[in-house]
Amino acid sequence: MEHLKIASDNYVAFTFFIGTMAMMAASVFFFFEVNNTSPKWRTSVLVSGLITFIAAVHYYYMRGYNLETGDSPTFFRYVDWILTVPLMCVEFYLITKKAGSKISLLWKLIAASLVMLITGYIGEVLDRDGSVLWGIISGIAYFYIVYLIWFGEVAKLAQSAGVQVAKATRILAWFVLVGWAIYPLGYILGTPGGLFGLQLVSDPAAASHAMDIVYNIADAINKIGFGLVIYTLSRNSND
Numbered sequence: 001m002e003h004l005k006i007a008s009d010n011y012v013a014f015t016f017f018i019g020t021m022a023m024m025a026a027s028v029f030f031f032f033e034v035n036n037t038s039p040k041w042r043t044s045v046l047v048s049g050l051i052t053f054i055a056a057v058h059y060y061y062m063r064g065y066n067l068e069t070g071d072s073p074t075f076f077r078y079v080d081w082i083l084t085v086p087l088m089c090v091e092f093y094l095i096t097k098k099a100g101s102k103i104s105l106l107w108k109l110i111a112a113s114l115v116m117l118i119t120g121y122i123g124e125v126l127d128r129d130g131s132v133l134w135g136i137i138s139g140i141a142y143f144y145i146v147y148l149i150w151f152g153e154v155a156k157l158a159q160s161a162g163v164q165v166a167k168a169t170r171i172l173a174w175f176v177l178v179g180w181a182i183y184p185l186g187y188i189l190g191t192p193g194g195l196f197g198l199q200l201v202s203d204p205a206a207a208s209h210a211m212d213i214v215y216n217i218a219d220a221i222n223k224i225g226f227g228l229v230i231y232t233l234s235r236n237s238n239d
């Protein structure tokens with residue numbers, strides 16, 4: 001079963017394969033670099049590695065599942081996100097800790113991310129007919145996260161945590177605003193009938209393939225890129 005060959009025009013399977021390798025390589029890198037990191041930033045770099053490692057394990061599974069069945073591994077996609085997105089919230093908490101971020105801020109970010117992902121899963125799997133409504137609720141939770149990071153508590157704390165933390169937080173804020181916005185696009189692509197009358201791909205199988213490719217690209221950018229910003233911060237910050 002593990003000897004299935006990826007057809008040269010099967011971009012879905014191909015991006016699952018590349019995604020697996022990229023997440024594995026990034027994890028090895030972050031884990032090995034933990035020991036060369038100043039003690040203050042070790043946990044942050046370790047969490048970067050955990051994010052890509054959890055994704056690597058899921059991608060390995062999703063790659064095999066997709067190759068064997070040709071289907072979209074939606075369930076494990078969401079299991080992956082439910083583990084990794086809260087860990088990204090932990091990163092925002094950790095890097096603003098020096099400026100006094102409270103555990104309550106971490107819970108706000110985690111709660112919003114869980115609402116965003118659980119309602120997204122309901123709309124994508126459990127209540128397909130209500131996908132527009134669930135997508136909107138999920139979107140509200142997403143914008144709340146964007147608000148906290150761009151204008152709310154995270155932004156304010158980052159400003160008083162020194163130049164390097166402020167700079168890194170600004171880049172991570174762009175990841176959340178632009179990189180994370182790719183996911184709702186994937187959701188719209190895979191939603192029958194589309195959202196807001198926006199039906200981009202009409203054939204359901206093609207739509208779910210397009211959705212997988214979009215999610216796979218977004219994950220690579222958001223998980224590995226995000227981790228590299230934290231890594232760079234750990235090297236640039238001399239306090």
Ligand SMILES: *C/C=C(C)/C=C/C=C(C)/C=C/C1=C(C)CCCC1(C)C
Pocket residue numbers: 081084085116117119120121135136138139142180181183184187219222223
């Ligand atoms: C590593 C995985 C990440 C960063 C996943 C992020 C996922 C999202 C930001 C998903 C957002 C969604 C909406 C804002 C509306 C439609 C449903 C979702 C769940 C795709």
